[in-house]
Amino acid sequence: MSMVDDALRTDSAAIASEMARRDRMAVLARADGKQLRALWTGLSLDPAFEMIRGPETGLATVRGRISGDGAPFNFGDVTVTRASVRLADGSVGHAYRLGRDQGAARLCAVIDAIVHDDRIAERIDRTLVQPLRQAQQDRDARRMAETAATKVDFFTLVRGED
Amino acid sequence: MYVAVKGGETAIDNAHRLLADRRRGNRDVAELGLDHIMEQLSQAVDRVMSEGALYDRELAALAIKQARGDMIEAIFLARAYRTTLPRFGYTNPVDTAAMQVERRISACFKDLPGGQLLGPTFDYTHRLLDPGLAEGATPETPETRAPEQARMMRVSDFLGQEGLLEPAPDGSAKPVPDDIARTPMTYPLDRDARLQALARGDEGFLLSMAYSTQRGYARSHPFAGEIRIGEVELELEVPELDFAAPLGRIQVTECQMVNQFQGSAKAPPQFTRGYGLVFGQAERKAMAMSLVDRSLRATELGEDLVAPAQDEEFVIAHADNVQATGFVEHLKLPHYVDFQSELDLVRRLRAEAAAGTGEAREAAE
Numbered sequence: 052m053s054m055v056d057d058a059l060r061t062d063s064a065a066i067a068s069e070m071a072r073r074d075r076m077a078v079l080a081r082a083d084g085k086q087l088r089a090l091w092t093g094l095s096l097d098p099a100f101e102m103i104r105g106p107e108t109g110l111a112t113v114r115g116r117i118s119g120d121g122a123p124f125n126f127g128d129v130t131v132t133r134a135s136v137r138l139a140d141g142s143v144g145h146a147y148r149l150g151r152d153q154g155a156a157r158l159c160a161v162i163d164a165i166v167h168d169d170r171i172a173e174r175i176d177r178t179l180v181q182p183l184r185q186a187q188q189d190r191d192a193r194r195m196a197e198t199a200a201t202k203v204d205f206f207t208l209v210r211g212e213d
Numbered sequence: 214m215y216v217a218v219k220g221g222e223t224a225i226d227n228a229h230r231l232l233a234d235r236r237r238g239n240r241d242v243a244e245l246g247l248d249h250i251m252e253q254l255s256q257a258v259d260r261v262m263s264e265g266a267l268y269d270r271e272l273a274a275l276a277i278k279q280a281r282g283d284m285i286e287a288i289f290l291a292r293a294y295r296t297t298l299p300r301f302g303y304t305n306p307v308d309t310a311a312m313q314v315e316r317r318i319s320a321c322f323k324d325l326p327g328g329q330l331l332g333p334t335f336d337y338t339h340r341l342l343d344p345g346l347a348e349g350a351t352p353e354t355p356e357t358r359a360p361e362q363a364r365m366m367r368v369s370d371f372l373g374q375e376g377l378l379e380p381a382p383d384g385s386a387k388p389v390p391d392d393i394a395r396t397p398m399t400y401p402l403d404r405d406a407r408l409q410a411l412a413r414g415d416e417g418f419l420l421s422m423a424y425s426t427q428r429g430y431a432r433s434h435p436f437a438g439e440i441r442i443g444e445v446e447l448e449l450e451v452p453e454l455d456f457a458a459p460l461g462r463i464q465v466t467e468c469q470m471v472n473q474f475q476g477s478a479k480a481p482p483q484f485t486r487g488y489g490l491v492f493g494q495a496e497r498k499a500m501a502m503s504l505v506d507r508s509l510r511a512t513e514l515g516e517d518l519v520a521p522a523q524d525e526e527f528v529i530a531h532a533d534n535v536q537a538t539g540f541v542e543h544l545k546l547p548h549y550v551d552f553q554s555e556l557d558l559v560r561r562l563r564a565e566a567a568a569g570t571g572e573a574r575e576a577a578e
Contacts, residue, residue, distance in 0.1 A: 069456060077446075077459035109299040111449050111460065112392065113268070114306040115490045117404060119367055119467065121381025123306045124390045124405035126412040127492055129268040129447065131301055131460060145453050149461035150269065191313060196357035198315050201331040205323055 072163070075180050079162060080148045082183045084155040090179045091158055098165055099139045106134035106153035106160075134160040142167040236281050250274035259464075259493025260284060264534060265291025266394070266413040268463050268492050285415075285534050292535050304447045305457055309467045309490075310367050312443040316494075319368050320437040321471060327365040332442060333494075368439035369469050369486070378471065378484045400526045407509055407529060408502075412491060414532030416498045422522045422532075423504035430520035431508045434473035438486065442466045442494050466495045470503035485514060 079087070110128040117124055133147045134156040144164025146156045162179070166172035237244065251258055251274045261273040265288045273291060280286035316332025319325050331337075372378040382404065390405035398406065411419065426433055444464050448457035468489035474482040487507025489499035504522075511523040521527055531537060 073456050073459065080459050080461045107299070109301045110267075110295065111301050111447070112303045112394070113447060113463070114304055114390070115309070115408075115465075116306045116381070116384070117408065118369060118381035118469065118486055118488045119309045120370075122384035122387055122390070122405060124408045125303065125392050125394070126409055126490055127263070127266040127268060128295055128394070129304075129460070129463060130272070130298070131449070133301065135453065145451075145458070147449060147451070147458040147460055149447065149463070150271075193357070194313070194315065195360040197355040198330050198332055199360040200356040200358040201316075201333075202358070202361075203329040203331065 072166075075166065075176070076146070076159070076163065078180050078184045078187065079146065079159040081187055082155075082159075083186070084152045086183065086186065087155055087158060087179075090182060091162075094174070094178060096165065096171070098161060100136040100161055100164065102157070103135040103137050103143065104133070106132055106156045108132045108151045108153065132156040136160040136164055138164050236279075245278055247271055247274040247278065250277050256494060257282070257284065259495050260416060260498075261287045261291055263492040263495055263498060264288040264413055264415060265295070267291045267295050285538050289535050289538065302449055302451070304449050304460070307445040307447065307465065309441065309445060309465070310370070311364065312441060312445050312465075312467075313462075314365050314441055314443040315464075316442040316496075317365055317439065318437070318441075319439045321372075321439075322368060325366075325368055325439075326371075327362055365441065367441075367469065369471075372438070372471070372484070376481075376483065379486060398529065400529075401512075402525060402529065404506075404510070404513075407525065408488065408490070408506060410529045410532060411489075411502045411505060414502070414529075415534035415537070416495070416501070418532050418534070419498060419501040419505055422508075422528055423501035425520065426504055426508045426522045431511065431516075431523045432473075433485075433487075433504070433507050435487070435504055435507065436471045437500065438469040438471035440466070440468045440496055440499065442496065464493050466491045466493065466499040468496070468499035468503040470500070470507055472507050485510070 109131055111131045112125050112128050114123045115126045116122065129149055130151050131147060131149060132151055132153055132155075133145070134153070135143065135145045136157065137143050138161075142164045144160040144162065144166075146159030146163055148156050148159060162175060166175055251270050254274075254277065257277055258270050258273045261276055261284065262268050262270070264284075265273065265276070267273070272294060273287070276287035276290040276294075277284075279290060314327075314330060314332075316334060317327065317330045319329065323329070369378060369381075373380060387403070387405070391403060391409070393406050393409050398410070402410070425431070427435075442464070444462040446462055447460040449460055451458050466489075470487040470489070472485045472487060474484050485507065487503040487505070487510070489502035489506065491499045491502060505528060508520070508522040509525050509528060511518055512525075516523070518524070
């Protein structure tokens with residue numbers, strides 16, 4: 052096998068792992084703080100960690116695009132809380148979440164750090180991330196179905212007789 | 214000479230204590246929780262977020278509670294809170310075409326792909342007060358139906374395909390937009406800065422300005438091309454990650470107003486447009502914003518400047534209700550010394566006028 056093939060394989064593996072990490076972070080960022088804590092408690096994990104940054108709450112300015120797809124413009128701020136942690140083994144984790152729940156942001160950073168260990172990652176994904184993702188998908192599906200029921204079905208009125 | 218007048222500390226303390234009491238009201242009535250406000254007065258929450266230029270439902274609910282429901286006071290509180298927080302950066306522009314749609318209508322096309330989705334709307338209600346609600350009714354579970362498609366094409370996308378609609382301004386000329394929250398505004402503004410100011414503008418003011426264009430002051434023959442409400446994803450580029458950090462979702466309302474075509478010797482006629490984008494479910498404001506955005510493009514589109522809604526400085530400088538209330542309400546603060554000097558001046562002028570009349574009479578005699 053050539054070195055180029057090897058490099059490509061490593062690259063695509065890295066991309067896949069990065070996408071998995073992004074996907075996990077997206078689920079954690081959107082997760083309800085209460086449900087997140089409950090699932091975490093159920094895992095009985097208690098890794099030692101130190102805070103590298105935060106948790107701290109600040110603002111991100113939201114951008115839109117003129118007419119939806121044109122030049123960008125700033126249209127308002129959101130509260131965001133971020134945290135970064137380092138575990139005893141040196142693994143580093145980061146978290147960003149809308150809102151001001153600092154405990155949840157810290158917990159998300161810890162989760163982002165411990166999934167560097169593949170065995171723990173599998174368990175976290177199965178017993179914590181997947182239920183959260185399911186809850187989010189269920190909510191989206193329910194809302195879409197509720198919206199779909201308000202779709203207008205037009206019909207044409209036939210006037211006169213023929 | 215500046216003379217400081219002190220006093221009133223006890224009166225102020227007691228007034229604020231009285232305010233806290235009156236805000237709470239009758240203690241036999243259950244206290245309002247922030248969750249009640251967030252869940253049951255959600256449109257009030259949306260308005261505070263939009264005009265406070267701060268998306269945080271819980272903070273907006275707190276502001277409404279603290280302000281006793283005085284919306285401009287609540288918006289003021291939200292704005293003041295913003296200044297206490299550090300800034301982490303700018304999100305990537307939201308993609309409204311990827312919105313999880315909760316409502317989507319077009320007044321231009323009956324059969325648009327994805328259909329007309331009414332969502333939770335006040336439209337078509339009879340606007341009759343509901344005594345049942347006063348007694349505390351449990352609503353029926355919403356009806357559901359299998360959704361047809363997740364991604365909703367924007368109406369502007371398929372009008373644009375035929376070249377019937379002017380294209381959106383391209384971002385390549387100005388990839389980094391102005392930020393009126395960080396740099397003072399200087400007129401004339403670019404459209405991006407104007408949209409930022411309109412997005413936080415007072416709903417009532419923008420509504421009146423938009424209404425004036427419909428009544429003939431800068432007519433623009435608008436059609437509601439599309440209004441959509443729903444959730445969009447936010448992501449933030451941060452140095453510690455190789456990808457944009459996903460932040461979660463916010464609800465926004467977008468309005469694409471399609472306006473009378475214009476053509477010239479060089480370009481064939483096509484529809485022009487105005488744009489509105491607002492936090493939360495805020496259809497009235499998004500529509501007003503898009504109408505005013507369009508009227509403020511008068512110079513760019515070579516239209517005659519004949520109406521207040523086309524006057525950028527007039528509209529933008531007066532659209533911010535926090536600035537407006539600050540200046541109007543400052544009049545009630547003590548102006549004793551100012552007024553004393555005015556009083557002296559008026560007395561002196563009157564005395565001079567009286568003496569002058571006397572002199573004139575003497576001269577005539």
